[in-house]
Amino acid sequence: MLPLQNRFRVFINNRWLVFVAAMWIQSCTGIGYLFGSLSPVIKNSLNYNQRQIATLGVAKDLGGSVGFLAGSGVLPIWGVLLIGALQNIFGYGWVWLILTKRVPTMPLWVMCILLFVGSNGETYFNTADLVSCVQNFPKSRGPVVGILKGFGGLGGAILTQIYAMINAPDDAAIIFMVAIGPTIVVITLMLIVRPVGGHRQVRPSDGLSFTFIYSVCLLLAAYLMGVMLVEDFVDLNKTVITLFTSILFILLLLPIVIPILLSYSSEHKPAEESLLFEPQKEESSKSGQDVNEVILSEVEDEKSMELDLLPASERQKRIAQLQAKLFQAAAEGAVRVKRRRGPRRGEDFTLMQALIKADFWLIFFSLLLGSGSGLTMIDNLGQLSESLGYDNTDVFVSMISIWNFLGRVGGGYFSEIVVRDYAYPRPVAMAIAQGFMAVGHFFFAMGWPGVMYVGTLLIGLGYGAHWAIVPAAASELFGLKNFAALYNFLTLANPAGSLVFSGLIASSIYDYEAEKQAHMPPPQNSYGLLHKMLDITLGEKALKCNGTICFFLTSLIMSGLCIIAVVLSLILVYRTKIVYANLYGKSHT
Numbered sequence: 012m013l014p015l016q017n018r019f020r021v022f023i024n025n026r027w028l029v030f031v032a033a034m035w036i037q038s039c040t041g042i043g044y045l046f047g048s049l050s051p052v053i054k055n056s057l058n059y060n061q062r063q064i065a066t067l068g069v070a071k072d073l074g075g076s077v078g079f080l081a082g083s084g085v086l087p088i089w090g091v092l093l094i095g096a097l098q099n100i101f102g103y104g105w106v107w108l109i110l111t112k113r114v115p116t117m118p119l120w121v122m123c124i125l126l127f128v129g130s131n132g133e134t135y136f137n138t139a140d141l142v143s144c145v146q147n148f149p150k151s152r153g154p155v156v157g158i159l160k161g162f163g164g165l166g167g168a169i170l171t172q173i174y175a176m177i178n179a180p181d182d183a184a185i186i187f188m189v190a191i192g193p194t195i196v197v198i199t200l201m202l203i204v205r206p207v208g209g210h211r212q213v214r215p216s217d218g219l220s221f222t223f224i225y226s227v228c229l230l231l232a233a234y235l236m237g238v239m240l241v242e243d244f245v246d247l248n249k250t251v252i253t254l255f256t257s258i259l260f261i262l263l264l265l266p267i268v269i270p271i272l273l274s275y276s277s278e279h280k281p282a283e284e285s286l287l288f289e290p291q292k293e294e295s296s297k298s299g300q301d302v303n304e305v306i307l308s309e310v311e312d313e314k315s316m317e318l319d320l321l322p323a324s325e326r327q328k329r330i331a332q333l334q335a336k337l338f339q340a341a342a343e344g345a346v347r348v349k350r351r352r353g354p355r356r357g358e359d360f361t362l363m364q365a366l367i368k369a370d371f372w373l374i375f376f377s378l379l380l381g382s383g384s385g386l387t388m389i390d391n392l393g394q395l396s397e398s399l400g401y402d403n404t405d406v407f408v409s410m411i412s413i414w415n416f417l418g419r420v421g422g423g424y425f426s427e428i429v430v431r432d433y434a435y436p437r438p439v440a441m442a443i444a445q446g447f448m449a450v451g452h453f454f455f456a457m458g459w460p461g462v463m464y465v466g467t468l469l470i471g472l473g474y475g476a477h478w479a480i481v482p483a484a485a486s487e488l489f490g491l492k493n494f495a496a497l498y499n500f501l502t503l504a505n506p507a508g509s510l511v512f513s514g515l516i517a518s519s520i521y522d523y524e525a526e527k528q529a530h531m532p533p534p535q536n537s538y539g540l541l542h543k544m545l546d547i548t549l550g551e552k553a554l555k556c557n558g559t560i561c562f563f564l565t566s567l568i569m570s571g572l573c574i575i576a577v578v579l580s581l582i583l584v585y586r587t588k589i590v591y592a593n594l595y596g597k598s599h600t
Contacts, residue, residue, distance in 0.1 A: 022275070023203070027220065029144065032200045032204050033143060033144050033204050034158065035196060036196060039192065041412055042166070044408065045167050045185075047389060047411075048393060049185065064394075069506060070123035072510075074130035092204065094132075096198050102125045102126060110186060111183050136193075141159060147206055158225070165231060169259065170192070172235065175256070176249075227266055228416075231262050232416055242406065356489070370586060370587065377445070378505075379507055381444070381474075381573060382474055384569040386513070387509060387517055392411065395562050396463055398561040398562060400557075410467045410468075411471040418472040421472070422441075422476030423479035426480045434591055437480060437483060438580045438583045440476065440480050442576075445577045452569040453567070454469070456567045473573075481501060485501060517565045520561075520564050525556035528557065
């Protein structure tokens with residue numbers, strides 16, 4: 012048996028401890044999904060109209076999507092986490108000081124900067140967690156990224172339940188909790204989350220460990236959903252809510268069992284995980300790889316279009332024969348091997364090479380329309396539920412966070428079945444998710460009984476699925492070598508969609524209907540709704556709109572945009588059938 016001190020050292024350097032600590036930090040990164048709860052507080056405290064609230068939402072979305080500095084690799088992992096924590100407490104802490112009148116009220120543009128800075132801290136948390144855990148689990152990247160993203164999706168529901176336990180009479184207390192809570196958690200754990208040479212800690216029990224973590228994730232989602240529904244339909248006292256929250260903390264702490272058992276149980280030694288490419292082998296085979304890549308590109312140039320239409324087994328046989336002939340001819344000098352001007356789909360692209368490809372822009376605009384419309388409803392969830400007569404908006408903020416989590420897990424799982432079992436393009440799963448979202452927006456427009464429960468389900472699932480499907484599809488079509496740059500560009504579709512759909516369409520329609528209900532006389536030379544949408548100098552009085560009319564037109568527009576997104580995704584499916592058949596066609600042989 013190892014001495015206790017050595018056991019503790021093994022525990023601190025265990026890659027599963029790093030993974031669990033990263034999960035806890037990720038559970039604090041759902042602040043962006045809390046905007047539906049934060050926006051009514053800001054709106055009432057500062058007498059903002061819906062256009063101004065939407066502007067703040069766009070600033071928040073932009074801060075949560077811009078992460079180039081965090082991923083530059085200049086800072087150590089603990090430095091990345093520390094900067095994120097400081098940004099979080101500075102941005103949201105200053106907003107809390109303004110709302111509680113402890114400092115003078117700031118102009119709207121200053122509030123936008125503060126929300127940008129606060130939400131930008133999340134990008135630092137995400138980057139540090141993903142980089143550390145992917146390096147520690149180099150052969151389990153899929154499960155690791157999925158679980159971490161899942162906890163990020165659950166973050167909004169977790170923070171909402173904690174706030175329900177606090178039950179502070181001051182509405183601004185939720186912003187104080189957002190500023191302080193994640194900062195404390197991150198600073199406490201920032202020295203634990205780091206690469207620890209995880210490729211040397213592989214064990215036969217890793218599969219069971221991942222299964223246990225997945226089970227905890229699903230149990231957390233089910234528990235939070237049940238608790239939120241009970242708190243919505245039943246008036247509970249503070250003791251019961253505190254009990255519910257205590258059980259939530261126990262579930263969050265449950266994964267720590269894995270690193271404890273691995274570090275303090277038996278003397279089972281981990282198996283050494285062989286590296287995929289050793290440096291010396293990579294050096295010696297570099298020239299050979301170059302030749303191979305050129306020969307393979309020649310295969311693509313020489314093969315006929317009819318070859319792609321053959322069955323997978325026959326196609327692979329013909330390609331192998333053509334490749335062998337080209338290798339022999341190149342060795343004899345009979346063929347001058349040429350390099351093509353650019354990569355083909357499925358190979359490694361740079362960002363500039365991808366930007367001139369139609370498929371890349373199909374992904375971008377499909378993501379902009381789909382996730383942008385979903386984010387618009389998430390950001391306006393507080394006003395949407397109030398307009399439909401629901402008092403407890405926090406419940407629906409939590410519910411859409413839970414469905415967002417399940418959408419990410421389910422989208423990744425089912426899209427993997429599509430490509431692995433059927434060799435069919437992954438974007439077809441994105442088209443299905445966008446179809447769900449179109450129906451969800453239509454439900455919101457109709458305002459039928461129970462619409463908030465059905466609408467948050469469909470939109471939450473569809474929105475979450477985008478962020479499991481798009482990264483995988485982008486890596487398949489444009490390679491992994493420059494994936495960080497490609498992915499960071501694609502994430503800009505989120506704030507771009509929010510800027511147009513929420514900042515212009517939804518907020519303008521809401522303010523227009525609110526003014527009509529308040530019987531405010533329109534200004535002279537008014538051009539009705541179009542004038543309102545273009546007028547940037549709206550009144551300073553905080554107006555509320557009641558009824559389905561507030562988001563009727565907005566929801567119909569969002570539903571139509573999702574249908575357009577479905578069409579774009581299906582065009583992408585049609586264009587990439589051959590690519591996916593070549594990538595995954597071997598599964599049928």
